[in-house]
Amino acid sequence: MSDEVRQVRQELMRVGLLGDVRTDGVVPDLIVRSWRRSISMRADGANPAQRCTEIDTDSILRRAADPVLDRWQSHLADTGTTLFLSDRSGAIVARRASDGTARRRLDRVHAAEGFDYSEDSIGTNGLGTSMVEKRALLISGSQHYNDALATLACAAAPVCTPSGSVIGSISLGGPIESANPLMLSLTREIGQQIEERLRSSARPQDLALAMSFTRFTNSQRPTVVMDSESILANTPGLPYIDVTSHVMLWELLNSHDWTAARTLRLQPDGTTVEVLARRVIDGTRTHFVLHFADLEPVMSRAVDASPDSGIRSSIVTTDAQGTPSVVVVEGPAGSGRATRAQSLRPARPSGHRFEEIVVNPSQATAWDAAQELLRNGTDVLLRRAENIPEADAEHAAALLREHLAASIAGQRSSALMVTADRDRCCVSVSNVLDEIGYAASTQPLSATPERIPALVKRVLDRVDPTGRHTMSPAALQSFVQWGWPGNLTELVQTLATVVKQVPTSVIERRHLPRHLQQAPPRRHLTLLEAAERDAIIKALDAASGNKSEAAALLGIGRTTLYRRLRLLGLDTGETSL
Template identity: 60%
Template structure:
């Protein structure tokens, strides 16, 4: 006997998304929409799900849902139905059935833990389609896009967090002959019970974040709402979210003087991304709403509007006119603060194809002024590092090199660039006068003053010392790295990260693996004398107790819960939870 539903699907596949397709009363609109998405995603319709990955059975979703599933498995015994739970990516993370033969049949269809049932992988099905449609759905028999599921009926509902985000879905499935509309009502009830467990287990600060997220986010503007421990992002904001960006943003937001300005507007270093942030003081502790904007996209889409002068110009990439670097570029700042890197980036904006030579001035060796002149005249870009090391009797030679090169560039005799790095604070009066006369094009700051740079620098260092990405740094460890003042600047940071990688026993570097001075790095916020003394006393007590917090609390004469709270407040919490 012909199946009109399967014939309707086959007709849609034949005519394609742009062909003429007549509506079929036998197929609900929600199913046709899902079929169209399945065709658009080139979903295979004749084989079971082939995508498998290990799943996290200790996720927040599983912890909230598993007790509910266990309770309903008992109530649904002998009904021939099976409960499925999927994460937001569509992978089945839990399955509950009381029938061994049904379990074996589902295994043969790859309807088991670890298999991907997202709509863009397996096509129309309860778990995946309910999340895309963001509402309960009932998919019966050949309404499934995949032929392997045609003997099943399943009702499914998305699961929402208190913030209104779809975090997964739950489905009640069984043989087609057992299909009943009551399955949809039961699925709704199960999803609501899981959502209630989410709400009851949420901390007050999490609920405050969720409320702010619902107030300030939209479907169009990339937005995150965050505090020290958690971060919520809408779909456009997801590309901006990572462990490194969370830590970097937190440091950036905490360094801003909110008492003098209620809004922070800043371009993120090394990017064309601008953040606009505001502080929210509602709830148990303050948190922040952050919006992102790509200045390059804004410049392209809003002709006639002025782009901030610090935004990269349209010609900085491989297309458009070449941006000319000045004849002489001086970058001034403390040693180890990334002066040479900044100079190199300024040169890179010109897309120069000239040869590039780098030299470091040393008081122990003669400076080859003649060679510098020959290289520049021959079209080679030259970077002279550590101008502060130049002796007073050579300042005139440096000034002559600079003036001669500028004159030759103006006359059109050269197109090379001379780049210099200096540390004015460590220079002699004569060299300081030269630096002041030349005028720095950029100034760098010590890491202690720009902690928001540290996450990006750590990633760059990891790319060099661990090119195969065999190791990662936990959020808590990265937070401790950011809190340290780094008196040795980038060189100290690079040596520390390289040492951590060489000594790593596992793939994840946690806070406990850091050197002790990093584990105990104080928060960057200013602490009172009382807090400083208390922090020192807690560190000594923990050392005396061998890290045992209960014993340390007894030594300090305070309750264990009080100690845990003070550990968090004073930046001594060694937990590896997500921040």
């Protein structure tokens, strides 16, 4: 039979993927499907498997599978069979051989820990093909795509998480002479025992996520199910979520008022992605189901020009060639006004002259120097116009109006950018800025927490140019929860200090200043919750962070304390990026 099977495979390779090959019942359809995939992926049909990168010996899969594999290894002693466990990538992460002879035989074909047995790499084989087909199967002899495996037979089954996603595969293999249909039943049983351990080790909230994932997901629509700590995503949903977007979306959704409706449609700032969110409540726990859709790039919408909006208009004044000549960005100090203004600066060749002038109430502003810079073609950023006194308002107005008129007349190509907190500007300065119009408006970080994860990453890149430090999700959550009364300036100073003080590569919540570690969740706390939160903080301080001692001081059980810590935003559990 082996020769007949090999001949069919060779004929398929000769005629190509579109060719028709008669199997005459010699080769099962699923094997032919796998051969076709192997050919299309240019899998290696002759050489032994290649070594992967280092395997994770402490993964969730290994922790669940190791006791099961150990138990079955003793049951299968002297049978000549070997147990293999692969992760979802097809890498063998565990092997339990019955004797030394079996180990040496398997080592010769690289059927060992650390080698790649994905279908893409080595073609049709039990570990890889069972995950692709998502079913248990038996592959024997020349049914393997790789000739190095032609003397072996293996039964394999995928291993799935409680949500139904494939996390790896389990295989029972041995010499072709040992091939037996009972191997398939045993493999299924071993796989089910591993899956049961995965279920029993899962947290209740993880099981709730898994149930929602099974209920709301499909193979086509990008879908993510998440709570404050965990994420489940289907393959189309993976590009839309990472640690930063997870923290940002959780804060947006958790602080939203859901009393009006159970669904919310939103478009995160700076993206062309629409998110349809649904809140799911399981007991006292809340999680969200998110569906993503790409939108066509949209033009900036007209901005609210009502007196209370903080934005008068959305105008970039241009010169005769249509190049922005005056750009005014409005917002409170420290909210990223200067960065936004520079992003609106017209495109310039490298090395184009640029100067910043900061208005300081205790010093005279060099208005004549600013005029001269603009006349000579230098771009100027005038920062903190709210500090211009009424006595200097005439100079500021002259600078703006003269530059605007000269630009429109084609006499200047330079750009003037201005940042201002309109509510704090003197009347004369406010009037001239209203006359010119506002190109953009920035808001305080307390009003836009969804900006914080991306800002943290950007600032971290600036204050830590070597890229040595990363931030744990728990620490990032603290940054999002804090109110940042000093806005971006405070955030930059905090990160710069933390980077200097933390010796390890991962910044964890315990490394942050105390006020950040204890930042309350953005949702409104009741008076009782606020009092309870203060009491827990005091107890933890008195117990030097020991939760068992703190629980005793509070007169509650440790499990109750952990639950209240999570609910009140005091959970300090860490997971490094």
